[in-house]
Amino acid sequence: MKLGFLQGVYEQQGPFATVYLDTSGDAEDAGKAIELRWRSAREQLSEAGADETTLQIIDEALQEPQRTSGNRGLVIVGNSDGVVFSDELPDRPGDFSDDELATYGPVPALFPYLRMRGTRIPHVIAVVDREGADITTVRATLASKTTEVEGDADLLHKSHTGGGAGSEQRQQNAVEENRKHNAGQVAEEISKRAAAINAEAIVLAGDPQQRQLVRQDIRKGLQPLVVETEAGHRDPNASEESLQQEVSETVGAVVDDRVQSVISDFERERGEHSRATEGWESTVAAVQRGQVETLLRAVPDASERPSTLHIGPSQADIATSESALTDMGVQGVQTAPADSALVRGLAGTDSALVLVDSEKVSLSGGIGAVLRYTEG
Template identity: 30%
Template sequence: MKLSFLAPLYAQPGPYACAYVDTSRDIDDPDSAVELRRRHLRDELAAQGADPATVEALADVVGTDRDVPGRHGQAIFAAHGQLALVEELPEPPVHDRARYVTVPDALPLAAQHAPDIPYAAVVVRRADLRGETGAQQAALRVELESGRWPISSVAPGNRLHRRVPADEWQEAAAELVAELEALADRGGAEVIVVCGVVWARGVLIHHLPQRLRERVLTVEGDALAEDTGRALLERELGELFRDRMATHDRERIGRFLAERAREGGAAEGLSATVAALQRGQAGVLLLNRPAQFPRRLWAGPEPAQIALSAADLQSFGVSAVEEQPADAALIRAVVGTGAELVVVPQDDLPLDDGVGVLLRYADRATPS
């Protein structure tokens, strides 16, 4: 998973006010609940020393996602009196969290993007269409949407709508395939999920080119409800993608296991991971979920300036060093060095210290 969406957090030096807040709408009087959370976040950040302008910049956007229904949250970052980044969270935090820190508290947001599976969804519903004489005629209503799971559950992509007379479906399906193909290719969809009227979806799938037909998965259920303001087929996608990883990430894990077996271009443990990020060697950071690091790290002003001790950084000529939570320092280094992130459950692949790296290159100076 690429982390370019976090780049705005490192465009300028901190300190940053960071907040993770539950803004769910599936409770009684959600506006009052969100207002109470806003006040608590404001007080907490002020108590940590955040300047009033930065506190207000963050607090002003808490709960502005009223158009997102159901359970969800917000991740909000501000610095120097200005908003830096706001993202919707598919799952609200267990507890609201506010920090005023030099290095942004970005790992919880990055982890909620995983497994970051690109897909396209298609639903074919029965509908009615009023003809020129005013009479009702049988029709099919088609909806197409692409996204990246699970973030798309609360931030769905553009949705295309088409309504077609049922007796014209054979011809219309061939035309819709061109739109679906463009949508899937534009989003790099590795899965095409199709739901709805059985005979109609069969015709649509039949018209797909072989390379897309191989990616099709059909689902059943109550997916034919009206638009909820969340992802098309959200419940079905949640069941389909549970415990699934993106193809790209599975390939990275396969390479990591192969390189580790021959003691080549892979390493694990916090010490080896830090060394690889320092030298720009890390192509992929593998991170166990849940992430539990055994110690904090030291960081300098630049992303790759991380170390296990202040003395290590100072030996490289870095004078401005500060102790930081390991998760924040590691994610900043990953973004700053252009590496990727793969989040993997600990039960599937336990890593020393919960972290490992797939290297871009290895040489004699690479720690074993």
């Protein structure tokens, strides 16, 4: 997954409090249960050194209205200036360790969040018909926005009244041209929205013929992102359940294909001893140099790994030893949990992170990378 959406988080000054909270709302006493969980996390943060200002900021954030049903969770990252990141989790953080639920340190603890996101990627969904489309923009976080794009409908209904064969043919030609015009308008709006959120997939649903017209007008650079589904139409009374299920499966398949592609790239490059590296020391050094195109991290990971890494003020300041940074003149070196430091470094160098099944690819130390370039 691309981590650019986190860049703004790491531009803020720490230290940071990171909280993962079960905010499920099915039980009658759900509100009280959430309050008790936060109280426990608050005490844990306070013991770790979190200042009262930061804790009060999170207090206030948790007072905002939450959804009232279903299993869900919430991640909040705050510092003494405010909340720097928050997002709804797709499920309760049930498999998190106590150390992951509430942390306080120099960098946000966002690796568990990325691990839990699973197949979530920024994407655009367009349900099209001859008159326009309903376009939903799904960002990297759970926030989404749906808009309607309507073309010119006046000529879309073919005339079957008098006027002769020639008149009917002209009318039909006008209708077809209007459909193409509407498809072009929809395609341009899809292209704009996909570019704005750095979409990793564009899902087209709805009328099959109109889908093809829209698809061919989407900007050339975005064409590889387009996938189609048979589900969905623009009837306002129609159930969205089948469309949502189909889109979820389609996006999941896109992610699975890309993960497999990254694994294949890594194994090929590793076999050629070219644009690949593995193991903590060499991979972290590659992150520091900005060499990493995609980092592979095995989950679950039973490998021996460093508990912490050394970091400096810049996101690219990351190393397995303090001397590796101080020898370069970096000042203010601190330690941070290894995976949290990695995410910070990757976001700062526009690198991608792919979580891979540890049974599908063998990685020394549970970590490796496909590189943009090799040295020398």
